[in-house]
Amino acid sequence: MSANRVPAPESRTPSRYGEVSRVLWQVFLLNLVVAIAKIAFGYASGAVSILSDGFHSLTDSASNVVGLVGVRFAQQPPDADHPYGHRKYETVAAAGVTVFLLLVVIEVLRNAIASLIGRGAAHQIGIESIVVMVLTIAINLIVVAYESRAAERLGSEVLLADATQTRSDVWSSLAVIVALVGARAGLPILDPLAALLVAVFIAYAGYQVARATTRILSDRIVMDESDLERIVMSVPGVLGCHQIRTRGSADHVFLDLHVWMPPAMSLVDAHALSHVVKDRLTERYPQIVDAVIHIEPPHDLN
Secondary structure (H helix, E strand, O other), X not given: OOEEEEEOOOOOOHHHHHHHHHHHHHHHHHHHHHHHHHHHHHHHHOOHHHHHHHHHHHHHXXXXXXXXXXXXXXXXXXXXXXXOOOOHHHHHHHHHHHHHHHHHHHHHHHHHHHHHOOOOOOOOOOHHHHHHHHHHHHHHHHHHHHHHHHHHHHOOHHHXXXXXXXXXXXXXXXXXXXXHHHHHOOOOOHHXXXXXXXXXXXXXXXXXXXXXXXXXXXXXXXXXXXXXXHHHHOOXXXXXXXXXXXXXXXXXXXXXXXXXXXXXXXXXXXXXXXXXXXXXXXXXXXXXXXXXXXXXOOHHHO
């Protein structure tokens, strides 16, 4: 029978996008300050662990840029050339960040290995190194608290994910502090070893970004089919459903499915019932931004 295209109501208003962008810009500037401070002090002191952690913090700024690009394009409505909207620009930008992360890992490993085999410049770990790291951790904790509150208030997965990533950076910075204390206590090898640990953190962050972008670009399933089927079958009058498919990102899902309805039901009534199905789905899962419902009789009558 007919396919009924049912767009979900637009819940992501321009004012909300503007608020998310404002938070991202503020966090970006703070992350950039932290990264520059660590990188500058790392080069000045010769502490490869601080330098590596500075590059790690620089990835936070790159993540903020990706978020800003995504929010910027997400505000644009679908057009003739992009009927499904512009959200995949964010995914493409995120994929580009993985290349940046790879270059950062290579640089961190190069400095750490050079220090381990004795080709790095000798340096003394001063108390100011530890002070710088403590101050940057304090800034990171402020960013995490601020961004987490904003994510909850605005219902933004972009902000929530960014806050989670920054929280993980705190642990790598703590590892650097332990290494610096150990180096001052007579174990300088802990400095390059901490740099290697930071390289692992960066590589894992790159892996997570690559995995997420690959899933979106390859149209991997986003939502559990059984959960969606249960919602559809809760609508009186629906006899069954199948061929449930989802794609997109976690907070921007496209859904299509086939719904079985009584063969004697008029097209007008079937169309109205499909809207009830859509309303149930979007009420339970507001991340569904578009639903295409194909109306058909039960299979045993085809």
